[in-house]
Amino acid sequence: MRHLDERIRHHLQVLVEHIGARPPGSPANRRATDHVGSCLAAAGCSVIALPFATRWWEPGAGWLELGGTRFEVAPNPYSPAGAVRGTAQVVADLDGLEQLTPRRDTVLVLAGELAGEQVLPEVFPFLDLPEHERIRAALLRLAPAAVVAVSDHWEPILEDPDLTFPSTTVPIAVGGGIADGAVLHLETSGAVHEGTGVNLSTRLSDEDPRLVLCAHLDSKATTPGAFDNAASVATLLALTELGHLDGLPIELVLFNGEDHIDSCGEVAWLAATDLEEVAGVVNVDGVGLAGQGTSLATLACPAALETELSAWVAHHPGWMPAEPWVESDHAIFAMQGIPAVAITSEDVHALLGGLAHTPADTLEVLDLDVLGRLAADLPDLLARLARQLLPRAER
Numbered sequence: 167m168r169h170l171d172e173r174i175r176h177h178l179q180v181l182v183e184h185i186g187a188r189p190p191g192s193p194a195n196r197r198a199t200d201h202v203g204s205c206l207a208a209a210g211c212s213v214i215a216l217p218f219a220t221r222w223w224e225p226g227a228g229w230l231e232l233g234g235t236r237f238e239v240a241p242n243p244y245s246p247a248g249a250v251r252g253t254a255q256v257v258a259d260l261d262g263l264e265q266l267t268p269r270r271d272t273v274l275v276l277a278g279e280l281a282g283e284q285v286l287p288e289v290f291p292f293l294d295l296p297e298h299e300r301i302r303a304a305l306l307r308l309a310p311a312a313v314v315a316v317s318d319h320w321e322p323i324l325e326d327p328d329l330t331f332p333s334t335t336v337p338i339a340v341g342g343g344i345a346d347g348a349v350l351h352l353e354t355s356g357a358v359h360e361g362t363g364v365n366l367s368t369r370l371s372d373e374d375p376r377l378v379l380c381a382h383l384d385s386k387a388t389t390p391g392a393f394d395n396a397a398s399v400a401t402l403l404a405l406t407e408l409g410h411l412d413g414l415p416i417e418l419v420l421f422n423g424e425d426h427i428d429s430c431g432e433v434a435w436l437a438a439t440d441l442e443e444v445a446g447v448v449n450v451d452g453v454g455l456a457g458q459g460t461s462l463a464t465l466a467c468p469a470a471l472e473t474e475l476s477a478w479v480a481h482h483p484g485w486m487p488a489e490p491w492v493e494s495d496h497a498i499f500a501m502q503g504i505p506a507v508a509i510t511s512e513d514v515h516a517l518l519g520g521l522a523h524t525p526a527d528t529l530e531v532l533d534l535d536v537l538g539r540l541a542a543d544l545p546d547l548l549a550r551l552a553r554q555l556l557p558r559a560e561r
Contacts, residue, residue: 191361226356365431
């Protein structure tokens with residue numbers, strides 16, 4: 167296993183330390199796909215690179231002044247740069263938002279239920295919610311000078327390239343006391359760019375139906391993305407390079423868009439794929455955190471497979487079962503009724519607010535021994551899935 171560990175470490179250093187943040191469409195993202203594609207080609211794989219166009223955000227800085235006190239703030243992703251001085255208009259529910267009259271000098275302050283979760287952008291292809299559609303429509307109609315969302319949610323409330331006003335999300339401790347009529351001064355920097363990229367995949371056998379083994383290689387623009395998700399990519403790439411997945415009926419897909427507003431790589435791959443030929447998926451996202459084991463969740467799986475996977479987890483040290491979750495690429499398949507296995511860290515959701523998508527997601531948060539155990543166990547797990555979902559006389 168020494169060579170496997172060395173390759174995992176090498177890919178982590180390239181993706182996290184040499185390249186860093188790699189949002190789709192950016193030059194850094196192209197360096198990441200160039201690295202991964204060249205490694206797969208050197209291993210004898212036929213690499214499929216599906217092109218896409220997208221918009222990517224170059225993060226900036228910001229500050230908000232209220233009551234004579236200035237706070238450093240982070241602009242919402244895709245917030246245009248700007249300097250705004252205006253009067254606060256506080257609104258905490260959707261009906262109230264829709265009843266507002268446009269005022270050009272307004273700094274709209276979203277609170278309460280309007281700032282309880284991230285508002286899905288229209289460009290997200292897989293899901294929209296009626297209340298989110300109404301929020302977007304109201305914001306576009308009102309065209310405020312700026313928006314300040316007051317929320318302790320772990321994600322910025324707005325991440326939408328179609329909104330043309332500067333915006334930020336501030337914690338309740340900072341913005342909870344803002345009252346109607348208060349004078350606010352917001353300045354933001356950053357830039358939105360047009361870009362192109364590719365989604366990478368390779369078939370490790372010609373069998374159909376087949377299993378999809380996937381991990382996303384993009385990251386948010388705000389993070390070097392070690393556990394989310396370079397660790398998964400490094401592990402799957404090393405296994406492929408060294409032949410540990412040979413003989414398995416697998417398509418390896420390195421999605422380029424899981425952390426991106428328009429899921430550009432996923433859309434490109436789906437457009438070129440007949441899902442009738444995909445019998446199941448294993449998605450690896452957010453693995454290798456120090457001090458944590460590896461969890462396995464199942465979605466849309468037949469009862470016999472559920473039983474076998476439960477027994478498999480129980481007999482493999484360092485693994486534990488997890489409740490189904492949908493915040494990653496396996497959901498694309500499960501929504502179509504395709505059996506999906508989601509692999510992540512033991513308690514990853516508890517860390518979302520302080521680690522995922524932040525500058526703190528560096529190599530120091532990873533344990534290479536955890537990744538080594540995952541790499542050692544994954545081929546057997548895939549073989550079991552193949553026997554259950556792809557019965558062949560020779561299996």
